[in-house]
Amino acid sequence: MINDKFIINLQGKSFVTYEGLLDLAHQMGLLSLEVELIQLPDEENNMTAIAKAVATTEKGRFSDIGDANPRSVNGMLVPHIIRMASTRAKARTLRDLTNVGMTAVEELSSEDGVSEDESHYNASEPNSSETPTKRQMETIKKLAESLNQEIDLDKLTKRTAGTLIGRLLEESKK
DSSP, rough: OOOOOGGETTTTTTEEOOHHHHHHHHHHHOEEEEEEEEEEOOOTTTTEEEEEEEEEEEEEEEEEEEOOTTTTGGGGGGGHHHHHHHHHHHHHHHHHHHHHSSOOOGGGGGTTOOTTTTTOOOOTTTTGOOOOOOHHHHHHHHHHHHTOOOOTTTTTHHHHHHHHHHHHHHHHHH
């Protein structure tokens, strides 16, 4: 079982962290986890990196791919497209190995951190000023506490809460 500290709730949906998948994989006898870069990002492929991960246990091998490009990652991660593709590939592979059906939070695109319904909102649209959900607030409090950060929760909107959660998750991986 995955420890609850590795589960993140975003807008009523549960996501597992890569860290949690790796922890569970080690508990299940992970022998190796290797990554191969399949596609380098360049202008012709819209700066999309694709990586393949292979995990090995005594029970067999598991593999999957992950991709990342400037449109699918937080702006701070654009310079790290290759590493993000690698992390996504490893997360997908470890989900297969561990039989975890939840999507890994690292697999989400930059806009998924808000919600599918809100991914195209901008500040001039009315829904961008809705108050954050209870789950968003709980997630922010949990992440801020683990990072020893104080966050002003009074000025958050649903959208800014989603963005903040993404930023806090990235900081927690460092």
